Amino acid sequence: MKHLLGIETLSREEIERILETTQAMLEISQREVKRVPTLRGRTIINLFLEPSTRTRVSFEIAAKRLSADAINVSASGSSLSKAETLTDMAKNLVAMNADLLVVRDRTAGVPQMLAERVRAPVVNAGDGTHEHPTQALLDAFTIRQALGSLDGRRIAIVGDIAHSRVARSDIYAFTKLGAEVRVAGPPTMIPKGIEMMGVKPCHSMPEALDGADVVVMLRIQRERLAGALFPSVREYAATFGLGFQSLRYAKPNAIVLHPGPVNRGVEIAAEVADAEPSRILDQVTNGVAVRMAVLYLLTGNHS
Ligand code: CP
Secondary structure, eight states: OOOBOOSTTOOHHHHHHHHHHHHHHHHHHTSSSOOOSTTTTOEEEEEEOSOOSHHHHHHHHHHHHTTOEEEEEESTTSGGGGTOOHHHHHHHHHHTTOSEEEEEESSTTHHHHHHTTSSSOEEEEEETTTBOHHHHHHHHHHHHHHHSOOTTOEEEEESOTTTOHHHHHHHHHHHHTTOEEEEESOGGGSOTTGGGGTEEEESSHHHHHTTOSEEEEOOOOGGGOSSOOSSOHHHHHHHHOBOHHHHTTSOTTOEEEOOSOOOBTTTBOHHHHTSTTBOHHHHHHHHHHHHHHHHHHHHSOOO
16 A cells, blocks of 8 residues: 555455554553654654644644654645645655655545655545545444444445545445445435445435444535535434434444534434444544554555
8 A cells, every 4th residue: 555545446455454553553542651653753744725623633643643743734824825736835845755645635636646746655634525534444443343343234324425525435445344334315415326336325314224233424514515405404404313313213232423523413413422322532532543553554664
């Protein structure tokens, strides 16, 4: 693996290797002194051209826990505002002997484009509606942590499937790891032909959650919605929001995931987000370990 641009091109074995490495990294994160010298002397540049809290901060913490130097660059205050191209800026950053570039951009394909043009490994931290591979890896890790394995598990992904890079990456990861995946949302939010990805489209919560071991709720992405894809937020919440009423359709011990940030009262009720079935904060904790694993596998000295 030279770059991590998406889950689509990874094999099950490659995903398993990252998840196994994540377990070791989680143990480091649980120590009193959460730092090892593994990547001492390496320089990681986090180029975030779209807002982020969890992904940006966790990549920075991940680099520091491995003793690498982490430099954060955002669009505001960069030379992009002086009409420098993104490629030129990335080449200049890598020319400072950066060892790895983490990239988030609102346009699909930007991490791939930079990977073809710069002399450093590139990690996709979310590109438009395309992929968010480290989110899918941390989601898969969180499910394994709770349930042991994804093999044969039924997973429902609910929300704006069409505009969600998390949904795409989750579908690739979960199906490669042996899960049965259902997707649900208003018809305007379910891409035509989604069955080709090996998932079952559903148009109601009872159908989607029936017998589910895991429910992944997606954020309604107001910033990506070009037009009104559902009549009102209130109607969306009543039809596809997750409350304890709708969670009854899933298995009694089903767990609930959400990539964040959460729109409380829209896609998920606050009482569910904060309750026992919710693994939302476990996802965040595991996100640091997943990103440590990815940085190590792409820049560390290992066989
Ligand atoms: N899940 C996720 O990508 O969150 P951020 O936008 O805060 O990074």
